[in-house]
Every structure is written in structure tokens, then in C-alpha cells.
Amino acid sequence: MHDESQIDIPASFTALFIEPGRSRPSAARAHIAQRYDLCEDLANLLTEQASTLKWELGVTELDVLERVLRGLRAAPAAGVAPTVDAREARWVVTRLAELLDWPALPGAPEEGGEAEDAGDAH
Numbered sequence: 001m002h003d004e005s006q007i008d009i010p011a012s013f014t015a016l017f018i019e020p021g022r023s024r025p026s027a028a029r030a031h032i033a034q035r036y037d038l039c040e041d042l043a044n045l046l047t048e049q050a051s052t053l054k055w056e057l058g059v060t061e062l063d064v065l066e067r068v069l070r071g072l073r074a075a076p077a078a079g080v081a082p083t084v085d086a087r088e089a090r091w092v093v094t095r096l097a098e099l100l101d102w103p104a105l106p107g108a109p110e111e112g113g114e115a116e117d118a119g120d121a122h
Contacts, residue, residue, distance in 0.1 A: 007033045007036065007037065009032060009033060009036045010036075012091065012094070013032070013035075013036050013039065013091055014032060016087045016088060016091060017032055035088065038084070039084060039088050039091055039092050039095070040095065042072075042084070042092050043092045043093075043095035043096045043099060044099065046068060046092070046096050047096065047099050047100055050064050050065070050068060050096060050100060051100065053067065061097070061100070061102035061103060062102075062103065062105060064102075065093050065096065065097055065102065065104075065105050066105065068092075068093055068096065069089055069090065069093045069105065072084055072089035072092060072093070073086055073089050090105075093105060
């Protein structure tokens with residue numbers, strides 16, 4: 001049995017791979033599981049950094065989340081690994097807010113798998 005078969009991928013993440021007007025993901029489950037692992041790990045790794053940033057700068061949780069989102073979106077252009085696309089970056093920030101029990105950024109995807117706002121779509 002493969003490890004990816006053991007991964008419970010949330011609907012909110014799978015929704016990133018469903019094109020408008022479609023009902024099935026556009027990528028194989030193994031690829032989605034790999035991307036989910038990366039994004040979940042990234043969200044968990046960012047918890048300490050986000051908490052520290054909030055404390056050091058004396059800014060709100062939403063300010064920190066916006067900064068993290070900008071940083072994730074800039075990472076591919078800067079050649080920083082790991083890279084995530086705009087939809088994955090938004091999911092990572094939403095997951096980060098959940099992990100820290102912070103409010104989510106406006107327009108963030110819902111757990112039920114709602115699509116991104118138009119500004120985040122590919």
C-alpha cells in the first residue's frame with residue numbers, strides 16, 4: 001500500500017485542482033497528495049515564524065497573514081524553494097490561520113472546498 005493512500009486530503013485542498021465547470025480534479029491523486037503534503041508542512045513550519053513576526057512587529061494577525069501570502073507568492077520569482085502557486089499559497093495561509101487560531105484573510109477558501117476569489121485563480 002502506498003503512503004499517499006493513507007493521506008486524508010481535505011476538500012478545500014482538492015478543490016484547488018478542480019477547474020471551473022468540472023467536478024473532478026485535473027491532476028492525479030498522487031500529485032494532489034504530494035502537493036498537499038508540501039503545503040501542510042509549509043503551513044506548520046510557518047507557525048512559529050508568523051507568531052514571532054506578530055510579536056516583533058506589533059502588527060495584527062491579518063497583517064502577518066498578508067505578509068506571509070505576499071512572501072509565498074514572491075518565492076517563485078525569487079527562486080526560493082519550496083514554490084507554491086497562487087492558489088496553494090492562499091491555502092497555506094488559510095491553514096496557517098487555522099493552526100494559530102487566527103481569523104482567516106478575507107476571500108480565503110472555505111473548508112467545504114469553495115473556489116478562490118477571482119484574483120487568485122490561474
